[in-house]
Amino acid sequence: MDWKIASSYYEARLTDALNVQQHAVNLAKLPQAQVPTRLKEILLEEEEPTRRQLERLKKREFRIAVVGLEKAGKSTFINAWLECDLLPAKAGRCTFTTTQIYSVKNESEQKLEVHARTEEEFSNLLKELEKEGAKDGAKEDLRTIRSNEITLQQVIREGKCDFEFTRLEDIKDKLKKYVADEKYAHAVLEARLYTNKLAQAEGIVFYDVPGLDSGLAKHVDEAQAMLSDCDAVILVQRFTSLREKELEIIKFTELGDKNVTVADKLFVFLSRIDSLATPEALKTHIEEASQDWLRRAKLPPERIVSGSAGAYLSLNNLAGEQTKLEIGDASDIKAKLQKLTGITDEETLQTKGTGIPVIKDKIFNYINTERVDILTKRCEASLNKIMSSSEEIYRIVSKNYPENPEEAKLFEENNRRVLFTEWWDQKWEIIKADLQKYYQDSIANESWESSDSKSLAQIEKFRARYLQIVDIEMKKLREETFKKKDTIFLANAYPVFAQMKANFAWREDLYSDITKLLSSIAHQLAVELKNEALELVKYMTHLLWGSNQVKSRLIQNSEEYFLEKLENSLSVLFLRFARPVAEALIRCPVNSDTRNKIIKSLGVDIEIIDNYYTGEELAFQVLKKYVKYGSDLLFNSELRQQVLGLREVGTQISEVVKQRVVDVSKEPEFSPETEEAEAIVFEVKHDINALEEYLRYAIFDAAGFESYCIQELKGLIDSFRDKKGTWNGVAINEWMQGNSLLFAEIPNNLKSQESNLEVSERLRQLSIALKRNPSLEV
Template sequence: MLYYNKYSKLIFILENSMTLDTLNKEVERQKRKIADIEEAINKVEKELGEDLSAEKRDIKDQKEFLEDPGLQIAIVGTIKAGKSTFINALFEDYIASTEVTPETASLTKFKYSDQNRLIVKFYNREEWNKLWKSVEESENRSKNRIFREEYDSLHSNEIESSYIGRSDEIINVSDINELKEKVKKYTSKQSREHYFVKELIVELNNPRVPKNVTIVDTPGLNDVVEYRSNITKDYIKRANVVIVCVNSTNSLTNEDYLTLTKVFENAGDDLYKIIILGTKIDMLNKTQEDWKKLHDNWKNYLKDYYKDESLLNKNIIGISSFIHSNLLDMKKSSNYDNEEALFAILKLAKNYGINVSMMNPNSILENADKIKEYTNIDKVHSLMTIDILSKGIEIAMSDLERRYNSMITNINNKAQELNLANEESRKTLDMDVEEKEAFKLAKNEEIKLIEKTMDSLTKAFEDIKSKWLEQNEKLKRAIRS
């Protein structure tokens, strides 16, 4: 048995290191290819005076993706759906900033690390101007000036010039409390500094944080400032796995539908990568019956997306982050002063037929593990760490290829379009007579050079294009059905 265990562990390590190696090789290959393509594109742009800014943007996106190609899991949803509270329950520590009012303002990326550390990224001037344009647009639309009023009341304008355009800041913290304070300072809507933060990376030395994966807390998708919601929407495209938090105590809102549609649009065929969490199930009156009704109702809405019935059952999960975290607190401190938590725990436990009593709070601790099971946080944790991470490299690899292929196809289409344009211009030149002959000859040389560049691009794209078309066909079929 001992040998068997050792052996299977070795195979596991070998298999994983091999695939990790494959992923790194693919990253290097794409970096080399992109460098060639960039050179060709710059040449064509210069010599033809064509606008290739869309293609350049695709390249920039892919280059950014290649900088951090590892698995990223996004936690998304409308404001106050309980995203940050869920992350805290998952990590079993109060790291992410939570509130009853809209709170998370920037993408907050959590990673496992040997040391606690923060990296803060600030908006540059151009992004900051765009954000304010979006603020003005939303003011005109909704006549709501809340963003500006809060910005003024926190006197954030006084520190604006020292933050906008600042280079990334690495903050080493002395202990976890300092880290928590800094997370609040840079992400909470109550802090005067949060306005300037584009992204915060939180490296945590916490065994509950899965290794080799980034978990991302996002601002609500219905943020007052569209520019910030759009950052989350764009990020959904980047994420390899998306966890959508939906408040189970409200009926599905329009925003919830939009969020879900957006997420499904970007997932392609790999629907197992979408997990939907019904949050705050402790607030339902009859936890079991009410959740079942909700689950059936949501399944009905989502059955067009999830073809596979078993996924509908497996990937829609009711959770209570509040009870999970409070049970752990009670266990640690044996303190029952938090009445709100105490009542919520008693209600949930009784709803599941667990024998607990107000008179004997110890009965809660005795049954803590059983009650904790019904909060489903550990179930989601294991889904994320075991199910998803075991496929992690495979998922990252296929997303890497899919994105590359789509970028290449766009560039290829543009290249072909330009080739046609060249033929057209040659015809025009042919129509002109002698006086243009000399010019035409000279021009022909130039055109040949460009065509040569485009030809080599086209060849490189061909095999990838056919692969992409095949995938695209699949996607179209899925959308049609």
């Protein structure tokens, strides 16, 4: 297969392969596709060199990079190749612009294209030079640019310029101006020379690569880019062993084209052999260089040519004045070469002795024969990596995802439901554990280490709130009761103060207020218990990601209904004990027939209160006794001795009750019969205190508030745990609705339907691309 056929063939195949590569990379980029990283890396690594090769094939270009250190003789080598002393070659730095030389078939196609930098590109150049300002080369360039701003701006304004020519000599001055004249060259991005003197084949391009040892980072970057985008390399080497920067040439060549070796594409021209002193030195120079290259790059000796480009120009009368000054007289060069090579025949000396015709023959032979093989090697390696990696990606992903969108959607939905259910089963166990821990830490205040403890944190809070409510309500009751006292006493003072009547009337009014007080306490306790229950429900709602379904499923109807239910239940429990106590203590005076009848009628519930009393005053330990004797059981020492077995006046009354006694005793009293009124006030006052004592130290426990509170809170927990099926539906709803709190917990593959359908769509596109490629069956 010749070059043109091979170029067309691989242009088509690389185009198809890059299309496949793009679809494979697009698929591999999706995390849920779970493509191994190594496959994606192979495709990404292969993309750029393959794309560069394709661009060269599209342009039908075969690019040869001419590289070497500064002053190695690259420009002289190209001049000798073109058989025209065209590019400047002098002792100092002689070129400032990258030169590209294109081979054309017809003389009429010859031209010089000068591409000026844009304002932005010129500005970037200045920034790069300023950044490297410490280096001598950068300093000199900056000085030159600043002293030639007028001419440089003129070149920038002119933009791209074309100069046609017939003979290379005709364009020499123009080329020198834009490539080597510092007044203009810094404003030129690149010069392109189109000539029929370069090669017999079309599309051959020589790149004059900047010297890597120029000291400028931009030259290193430019050299790396050129060496990464070429088909062959000619290294013009001056010294026997490779210098550090020449080793970088090998590295850049390898990195830019990993599918062929350096030896596949490299030619070495050992230049300036006429500077050596003896034939032995020349022989040693060639042998050492050959061994060095064989060791470093496995480059065969036939790829190495020694010679002198300057001598070729001189011996063929092609050298210009500047070149003659640089290399010396032609007769001296001839004699030197003859001495070094032992060649006496002039024609042979001009060819084999200078090396230029020899290396040209090798390059042309490479172009005519080997380059197709190297192109095949390079392209087939790229194709194999791209296609095999893409095919493997297809096989991996197609095991988990179908190509058909409808099938993919159904498959994905079914798979996601199964995966979500599996995840939910595990999550439910975690939720139950979290709820149990919350109950132990926040409600029960117990741990595994102290599982026997029955001290419930919420119950203690509930009890504390109960006592607070009792304090507040009793304070209000006393204030209201003693406000009404004088009015009631006056109403029962005509014509004389009726002690018993006033006592009954005051107590009847007080009992009515106490009935309201007991209902208020029950209501407030219900509110407290409702709030505790709602806090528990709030935590349960948190466990299910804030779903509004939790509260409505656990607390049916409304909060008001829930509160009413709690209040009714608490009232029944509370009034079972509180109402008989209030009736016995408050409704009738001490020693009255009615009070005595009430004592006889009190059932076993009253005795239960005795069992739950936790206060310190013995007079209150048996309710019936206190109801019968009243405050005398506190302050009459003989009665206390007779009934309680104690002579001391009651001093064990709770601090709260004692405070109430002090506070009330300070209140002014008005009564027509002061002694009789005071007796009533004293009696009622202490019956109220007794009621508060029982409310504080007996009725809470007797009524079973603790058990009821535990029952309600545990009932909510049990209800929550029993509704796994309900919460399963709630979890699915929250998942389908995209609850952000839920999405923060679930695996990535459950987070988005669209992304997984995107996997199937990209898989389908990859499949189509693979099937279009005749070299692969999917």
